[in-house]
Amino acid sequence: MSSSAAPRTLFDKIWSDHVVAELGGDTSLIAIDRVLLHERTGAIALRELDRVGRPIADPARVFCTMDHIVETRSGRGDATRVPGGEALIRETRARATSAKIRLFDIGAPEQGIVHVISPELGIVLPGATLVCPDSHTCTQGALGAFAWGIGTTEAEHALATGTLRVRKPKTMRVTFDGELDRGVSAKDLSLALISAHGSAGGNGYVVEFAGSAVRALDVEGRLTLCNMATEFSAVTALIAPDEKIFEYLRGRTFAPRDELWDRALGHWRTLHSDDGVQFDREIAVRTDRFAPMITWGTSPQHAVPVTGRVPRQEDSGATREAYERAIEYMGIEPGAPMSSMMIDGAFIGSCTNSRITDLRRAAAILRGRRIAEGVKAICVPGSSAVKRQAEAEGLDRIFRDAGFEWRESGCSMCFFAGGESFGERQRVVSSTNRNFESRQGPNTRTHIASPETVAASAIAGRIADVRSMVS
């Protein structure tokens, strides 16, 4: 770098690589390198473009998967319990095929949750821009991409023009330094951040995660951390790509090869925030004393250590109205220890925590143990590839022997769109991202946590501290 060049953030570097035109104010026309679709919102965008007769600008850089409303029980076809879902699945298939975009259909080896398969297949790349009509697209920033969720209308725009009109966001750096206790993982980092700074804490910002605890995370842990950025109301999150990312991507289906790989790598190695660069906001966090986290209420900011208690209203960070709603909905008492709560369900899955390392950590807790009587426990691998890998390692046996159901991949009971739920007023510990009212089905009570905390709680039959079960 020449001494005269002003230091830039990672985000600034990616942004300026993609400016097609300035549109006035802080808004630019930004080139979009990858568009991902899923059957829930993708068919609507494709239908609308067909209706107005607009072609897709570059179908080779558009990918579609079936994840949101597909059945996850074995032997599945197009049938789904979602009303109208089967028609939507068939329409997505027909439109994706005629638009000549790549489709990872039900039964295809690449099928899976969009934010799980995109890294797996090397679709998302460092320094790329990627959009998907799905709020958890921020997940993919973990590979050093500018990846963010949009609505259906913006997806139509991205498909038709290969660009989006974007107002340049502010930048925030969140630095996690320190060691992580055993039993503490990326999910706990994100819940600790959101509980401390609120679920609107990242509003208006692109968040770069940095620090020794982030560098120490494996690729999949980084995906988990970035996944929760939308629960922080951030535009998105990203992490500077390093050798772990490059090694992860090497040889993946859509990753560059040979000479192109070498050229790409040269560029990717420049993708980091320069020394001395100013962010609009900085948050520094020490991780050494972190405990596993769990939510008590109906917003991701309602999180406490598993060893903690339901806060009193004045300590909850919630208004009286919101607090009382949350307490009533969740069927809990102010001041109650989290560990006193008996559970009815346990769910491991979702774009947050359903990758192979998530399943390995949960399986390490479940090995040789049985879940408590009366607990319904389900594991839904994030992709068909994760499922195959887990089965090759014998993890499926560990889950089944412990009493878990073992499913086909999809978004499943992260939200009710599979048409399946744990039932009204059932208390579920879940490795997912949202504990909103009725998110996992009508009146279901969701406590979000890491997959290892879900496994430990399933065994105990109540919310449990996984640290008592790890060796």
Added chain:
Amino acid sequence: MEKFERLTAIAAPLLYANVDTDAIIPSREMKSGAKTGLADGLFAGWRYTQIGGREPNPRFVLNRPEYRGVRILLAGENFGCGSSREHAVWALREYGFRAVIAPSFSPIFYNNCVRNGIAPIRLAEPIVRELAEKVAANPQEHKVTIDLDAQEVVAHDGERRRFEIDAHLKEMLLSGLDEIDLTLTKRPEIDAFLASDRARRPWIYLET
């Protein structure tokens, strides 16, 4: 898209923080896979006495007779957080809403509003609360005016509050123009970008 210029209408308060798009339109209410047929599902979990039912919950603000004909929602911090489902905005629009006034919005929801002719207006929390109090005193008479061109919200008593909105989004709302049409006027710039980018970052481009 329908233009948004100036609106004087009944406003209703729903001042909880972090109202998420699952609350605005639960996934169980997104039945058709279409942009329409969603108004009945708007706020379904709060609006009806039973999940899946259609008996109005008389306590929910939109069911109260004094708010009949509402077109402006007064909302809390981080409104529209959660899922990117544009169905939340389509449902609000179909129900009759043309504007939401809140201290802050989730970024995806905010963008979705503008692209469907709903004005998302940011005002500080105490101002929204004050406006809600004025409205609540007599909702049918104490209408709220939004003057987008002047960037002002005007209460029934004439009190004016300025709001900020990105010039480009303001223009989209005022003109009602299709954003894709606007962008396609930049075709030469897009082609020039692609030509130089292909040389600079060839690994980004894929074969069909």
